[in-house]
Amino acid sequence: MQSVxxxxxxxxxxxGEPALTFRALxxxxxxxxxxxxxxxxxxxxxxxxxxxxxxxxxxxAVEKLPAAADPIDSMxxxxxxxxxxxxxxxxxxxxxxxxxxxxxxxxKVYELIGQQVQRLDLTRRERFHAASAVIGYVIGIAADLGxxxxxxxxxxxxxxxxxxxxxxxxxxxxxREEFPFLHEIADEFAGHDDAEQFxxxxxxxxxxxxxxxxx
Amino acid sequence: MQSVxxxxxxxxxxxGEPALTFRALxxxxxxxxxxxxxxxxxxxxxxxxxxxxxxxxxxxAVEKLPAAADPIDSMxxxxxxxxxxxxxxxxxxxxxxxxxxxxxxxxKVYELIGQQVQRLDLTRRERFHAASAVIGYVIGIAADLGxxxxxxxxxxxxxxxxxxxxxxxxxxxxxREEFPFLHEIADEFAGHDDAEQFxxxxxxxxxxxxxxxxx
DNA sequence: ACCTGAACACCGTTCAAGT
DNA sequence: ACCTGAACACCGTTCAAGT
Numbered sequence: 001m002q003s004v005x006x007x008x009x010x011x012x013x014x015x016g017e018p019a020l021t022f023r024a025l026x027x028x029x030x031x032x033x034x035x036x037x038x039x040x041x042x043x044x045x046x047x048x049x050x051x052x053x054x055x056x057x058x059x060x061a062v063e064k065l066p067a068a069a070d071p072i073d074s075m076x077x078x079x080x081x082x083x084x085x086x087x088x089x090x091x092x093x094x095x096x097x098x099x100x101x102x103x104x105x106x107x108k109v110y111e112l113i114g115q116q117v118q119r120l121d122l123t124r125r126e127r128f129h130a131a132s133a134v135i136g137y138v139i140g141i142a143a144d145l146g147x148x149x150x151x152x153x154x155x156x157x158x159x160x161x162x163x164x165x166x167x168x169x170x171x172x173x174x175x176r177e178e179f180p181f182l183h184e185i186a187d188e189f190a191g192h193d194d195a196e197q198f199x200x201x202x203x204x205x206x207x208x209x210x211x212x213x214x215x
Numbered sequence: 216m217q218s219v220x221x222x223x224x225x226x227x228x229x230x231g232e233p234a235l236t237f238r239a240l241x242x243x244x245x246x247x248x249x250x251x252x253x254x255x256x257x258x259x260x261x262x263x264x265x266x267x268x269x270x271x272x273x274x275x276a277v278e279k280l281p282a283a284a285d286p287i288d289s290m291x292x293x294x295x296x297x298x299x300x301x302x303x304x305x306x307x308x309x310x311x312x313x314x315x316x317x318x319x320x321x322x323k324v325y326e327l328i329g330q331q332v333q334r335l336d337l338t339r340r341e342r343f344h345a346a347s348a349v350i351g352y353v354i355g356i357a358a359d360l361g362x363x364x365x366x367x368x369x370x371x372x373x374x375x376x377x378x379x380x381x382x383x384x385x386x387x388x389x390x391r392e393e394f395p396f397l398h399e400i401a402d403e404f405a406g407h408d409d410a411e412q413f414x415x416x417x418x419x420x421x422x423x424x425x426x427x428x429x430x
Numbered sequence: 431a432c433c434t435g436a437a438c439a440c441c442g443t444t445c446a447a448g449t
Numbered sequence: 450a451c452c453t454g455a456a457c458a459c460c461g462t463t464c465a466a467g468t
Binding site: 033034 | 461
């Protein structure tokens with residue numbers, strides 16, 4: 001069981017979801033296709049378990065985080081750790097927190113964010129909304145990151161910056177009157193840092209939360 | 216071409232992504248499998264085009280929105296319209312804004328959000344981050360919504376509330392010491408309204424943005 | 431209790447051939 | 450310019466049979 005998940009994650013790390021097939025996994029494990037079904041009922045479950053397997057390490061990292069005096073600072077640290085995990089493994093973006101029923105570690109991470117929210121002076125409903133918003137934001141940015149990178153990047157025939165530059169050029173080629181915003185931020189977009197962009201948005205969300213909690 | 220997209224969207228509306236196969240689509244159109252490849256190079260492109268086809272209507276709705284005096288109010292209205300579109304068509308959550316290169320209408324929506332951001336007194340970088348954060352948040356919640364609903368809900372053998380109730384019960388069965396947050400919000404979660412939850416998080420984000428822009 | 435692998439149903443995609 | 454549909458390679462999943 002343990003080795004099934006280890007190999008599944010290895011395949012996902014190497015080439016994303018398309019690389020994880022029952023046949024490829026079986027051959028890695030040196031067994032038959034059918035034997036995987038002894039441990040897992042379907043491919044969906046396989047993906048959920050693989051995602052949760054990775055989340056176990058994230059959970060350990062999160063629990064090791066020094067308890068900040070300020071709950072919102074703690075939430076930021078947890079969210080940043082989550083983001084780092086998805087940046088490491090883009091495929092995770094599409095699967096983590098997909099079904100917390102089969103992802104107990106993901107559920108625990110949600111709980112930990114919630115425990116920080118509980119330290120704020122909010123109504124029960126506001127707490128529910130706050131924790132969900134933070135998770136939702138992380139998932140959204142993560143899913144964006146998780147889009148299969150263009151083939152040329154996987155090949156190594158083009159760098160990430162090359163691709164961003166080309167995007168920016170396409171934006172600059174658009175009509176100036178109709179797309180003033182895309183023109184303004186084209187330079188900003190080229191060569192931007194995903195982690196910084198993530199943190200900037202997170203800080204907006206947390207600033208709103210701080211305001212609501214009167215801190 | 217037009218009819219290809221119309222039928223593709225119809226299949227997606229009826230039973231989600233698994234229902235959209237080239238064979239099913241061809242039989243709907245009364246043609247052969249191969250002929251679809253005349254219009255579309257791959258299934259990925261088919262999904263992107265179908266998503267963008269739907270986004271055309273969303274774009275019309277967004278452009279019809281009365282221009283609010285306050286740019287942040289305008290952004291909220293756009294985000295709420297986006298959310299409504301995904302609530303209508305859960306499959307959209309997984310595909311919209313996936314590749315704005317093949318989704319021109321999605322790109323235009325991003326531009327419109329950006330134009331509102333441009334009305335705020337922010338640096339260029341802050342504007343880039345603000346627009347991206349709002350889109351990222353919408354995508355995140357949308358993707359959550361887009362998870363294939365459990366089979367029993369599709370069948371009609373269980374309501375959405377039944378499923379939420381069962382989740383809440385599972386949370387209540389967890390250890391009280393280890394999961395204080397899940398215990399606290401179990402009642403809140405059961406019977407919660409997705410749209411309200413979305414708006415609550417959005418308001419936190421926008422409140423943070425308002426603070427940053429000094430309005 | 432766990433594994434095997436042929437077989438099945440079903441995909442996306444290609445392509446020589448047609449109009 | 451557009452369509453046809455058999456064929457190909459490759460999936461997830463099942464299951465009778467083995468140890």
